[in-house]
Amino acid sequence: MPTQKSLIILGAALVVISGILSAATPASAADREKVLYAFKGGSDGLSPSALIFDAAGNLYGTTFHGGNYQCDPYFGCGTVFKLEPGAQGKWSKTVLHTFAGKDGANPSGGLIFDAAGNLYGTTISGRGGEGLGTVFKLAPGLGHEWTETVLHTFNNKDGGLPASSLIFDTAGNLYGTTQIGGAHGFGTVFKLAPGAHGKWTETVLHSFNGKDGSGPESALIFDSRGNLYGTTIAGGNIAYCYGNGCGTVFKLVPGADGKWTHTVLHSFTGKDGDGDQPWSSLVFDAAGNLYGTTNLGGDLNSTTCLGYGCGVVFRLAPGTNGKWTENVLHKFHGWTDGFYPYAGLILDAAGNLYGTTWYGGTAFKLALGTDGTWTEKVLHFFTGKDGWFPSSGLIFGASGNLYGTTYLGGKLNNCQSEYGPGCGVVFEITP
Secondary structure (H helix, E strand, O other): OOOHHHHHHHHHHHHOHHHHHHHOOOOOOHHHEEEEEEOOOHHHOEEEOOOEEOOOOOEEEEEEEOOOOOOOOOOOOOEEEEEEEOHHHOEEEEEEEEOOEOOEEOOOOOOEEOOOOOEEEEEOEOOOOOOOOEEEEEEEOHHHOEEEEEEEEOOEOOEEOOOOOOEEOOOOOEEEEEOEEOOOOEOEEEEEEEOHHHOEEEEEEEEOOEOOEEOOOOOOEEOOOOOEEEEEOEEOOOOOOOOOOEOEEEEEEEOOOOOEEEEEEEEOOOOOOOEEOOOOOOEEOOOOOEEEEEOEEOOOOOHHHOOOOOOEEEEEEEOHHHOEEEEEEEEOOEOOOEEOOOOOOEEOOOOOEEEEEOEOOEEEEEEEOOOOOEEEEEEEEOOEOOEEOOOOOOEEOOOOOEEEEEOEOOOOOOOOOOOOOOOOEEEEEOO
16 A cells, blocks of 8 residues: 555645646756647546557557546546547547446556457445455457446455556466555455356465555566566565665565465665655566566655655666676666656667656656666656556557656646546657
8 A cells, every 4th residue: 555655645746736836847858749649537447557559559548537527426447448540640549348346447547459359457435435455357349339348356365456468477477566455454465366157266366565565556467487566565674764674675485285375585775865655566688687666765865855865767687696786777867857667667679777756747868878877858758638647567668758647747638626637648659
């Protein structure tokens, strides 16, 4: 679960959003960004999450709110949508599924495809907002209809509030994380295995206990040996971050007996430039180094970020005896380059990193120099009409352009009574 510190910061951010929109830093490269679709709220959805492409170049994603308002009269229970490119650069949107509560509510993570073209995702709640989340499948049918099936409903003992995307292994099993629940209440890593008659069996691979991490929000990744890696937003070394711990990077190794062994690769301290609260998923480079972001930490002298730091980009390098060495590649400073990078990073073929900052509203690039230093370049400052609060990560299109979403912004006259100014957008950036 988000810590009290992060909730205070986010609460303050939403309270002052109207004033900040009017005073936002002008876009330095406005021609780089193009809004492909601005959500309208209501049945159209609002607050989109991460995107994926299909082989035909169509985009798919979820909206956390909007859709069916009978299960949540204030915000709605969320949708799954598709965007198709058309003539003259215009994109047409279709709602593939509207959640109704009993089949899940509020999908916060992204989607993934299987080989047959089915979509899979998670919702953090259900049953009219009272449930603890679901894993769902959407299967395409004739006439552009999609059929939803709930593969698993969480009950707290096996986890609760799954906020991240899922991943497949080569055998077709699904893996993910839950923010809460499990044996100790601090969240889980789980596996869903397909069986006969469309039934899926869930197994908890690890229950976090606080000291080894707490509140995993991110998606998992595999290495070439089948080991899993991820982050937790709190826990770890509980001597830091007011006794909550500042979060961890962890590894899970499968054993012959079906049990998985958990190892903490790094515990953040939030001190001396280190990060605090890694909400993001991780990414490997070709050398086996891990990269990610932390929401807080870094420059603790920044008054913009209330002394908690504006977040960092970090690298973990594997060494001998299973030890990993952390290096902070960039510390965010606030309005000049953004702050609170919630989402994960992506790498291009040259080894450059790309990501977003939730607050300050930026899309950025980190380029590695010949001397081993990293240089940050802000590709775009969001100012409201072109989106606001880019909470999800970026993806590459076939042309090398970047695509992503913003949680708010766009048509600023919409969603005022629902959640804030604008309902969110899908955007494209030419790097």
